[in-house]
Amino acid sequence: MSYKVMIKDKYDVTSLVETISLRDSLDQVAYQASIRLAVSSTVGLPTIAPGMDIRISGIPFAQKNFHPLLPGVIWEVESSNSGTKRLSMTVYDRMIYLEKSEDEYLLPKDQTASQRLKKYATDWKITLGKVPDTKEKLGKAVYRSQTIFSMVFADLKETSKSGGAMYHPRMTSNGLELFELGSNSEVHILDHLIDLTQMRTLEGAVTKVKIVAAAEAGSGQEVPSKVRAVEAKGTEELGTLQKLMEDDQVKTAAAAKKLAKSYLTGVQQTFTVTAPDINTIRAGDAVMLKGMKLLVTAVSHDLGNPGTMTLDLATVEAVKRRFYLE
Numbered sequence: 001m002s003y004k005v006m007i008k009d010k011y012d013v014t015s016l017v018e019t020i021s022l023r024d025s026l027d028q029v030a031y032q033a034s035i036r037l038a039v040s041s042t043v044g045l046p047t048i049a050p051g052m053d054i055r056i057s058g059i060p061f062a063q064k065n066f067h068p069l070l071p072g073v074i075w076e077v078e079s080s081n082s083g084t085k086r087l088s089m090t091v092y093d094r095m096i097y098l099e100k101s102e103d104e105y106l107l108p109k110d111q112t113a114s115q116r117l118k119k120y121a122t123d124w125k126i127t128l129g130k131v132p133d134t135k136e137k138l139g140k141a142v143y144r145s146q147t148i149f150s151m152v153f154a155d156l157k158e159t160s161k162s163g164g165a166m167y168h169p170r171m172t173s174n175g176l177e178l179f180e181l182g183s184n185s186e187v188h189i190l191d192h193l194i195d196l197t198q199m200r201t202l203e204g205a206v207t208k209v210k211i212v213a214a215a216e217a218g219s220g221q222e223v224p225s226k227v228r229a230v231e232a233k234g235t236e237e238l239g240t241l242q243k244l245m246e247d248d249q250v251k252t253a254a255a256a257k258k259l260a261k262s263y264l265t266g267v268q269q270t271f272t273v274t275a276p277d278i279n280t281i282r283a284g285d286a287v288m289l290k291g292m293k294l295l296v297t298a299v300s301h302d303l304g305n306p307g308t309m310t311l312d313l314a315t316v317e318a319v320k321r322r323f324y325l326e
Helices: 096-100 113-124 146-159 253-263 316-325
Strands: 005-006 017-025 032-039 053-058 067-081 085-095 102-107 141-147 167-172 177-180 195-201 210-213 227-232 242-248 268-276 284-288 292-300 306-312
Touching: 005 017, 017 085, 053 085, 067 167, 067 284, 096 141, 096 146, 096 177, 102 113, 102 146, 113 146, 113 177, 113 227, 141 146, 141 284, 146 167, 146 316, 210 253, 268 316, 292 316, 306 316
Parallel strands: 210 242
Antiparallel strands: 005 053, 017 032, 017 292, 032 085, 053 067, 067 085, 102 141, 167 177, 195 268, 210 227, 268 306, 284 292, 292 306
């Protein structure tokens, strides 16, 4: 087997696995696995239940030793019996607790997203792994009755909108980490393809952007919004597709101009690739496809011998617009 499944670091259920798949995406909080076991009544297993620790490991591409792919928790178990007893499990890494837990925070201005992540982690007793300095100073934040993850991602979006890098939280065997999109040390070249689909569309295109100042509370009269920046590109070829943005975080004209430019986009292009599995590829990783460096926005791994993977890919600019500017 090219993978192993251990429950509670004690019970090896690899030989019972009928199917196993992993899914990760930039708009999904926790890394997810779906596992189906065929269970013999003679197998000496404990009662498998939600809340149990589980670890999925695999052998990375061109290597020989097992590597942890998803250390997590069993979230849901469904059993069926039509001659053979089967257990279907939904597994998440522990980011799921940040999605399901709510709190409120009043955070001062001039903190960075990495400083705020350390604050959340301290309060929630979360072990941290590698957390780089996100550098950009953020505005004051008032977070009322929302999930911890929504707060984390709001901080990361503001970081990107202010000119910083794009980061995505990942739960690893070392703890909660911030991963800068596209910073993976090994960029895999996708050359042995099973299927490749390319989509090109004007849906989502923006050829003109107007950034206006946030409305002033209590002004007592209706006045036109103050325009902070206007940028246009491609209106002659594609027509005028204008986006109007209220500036409530970016305070300088230069920053507003930079933000406006970042929204401009012509024909949208995405790719979906099916290929032999490289089980360590995660959402946010960079890959090479036909000479283009693209980011993985979603990935599904069907583990096996051999396994396959399906990747959704987009350019860095498209990823920033879709996930970090909206």
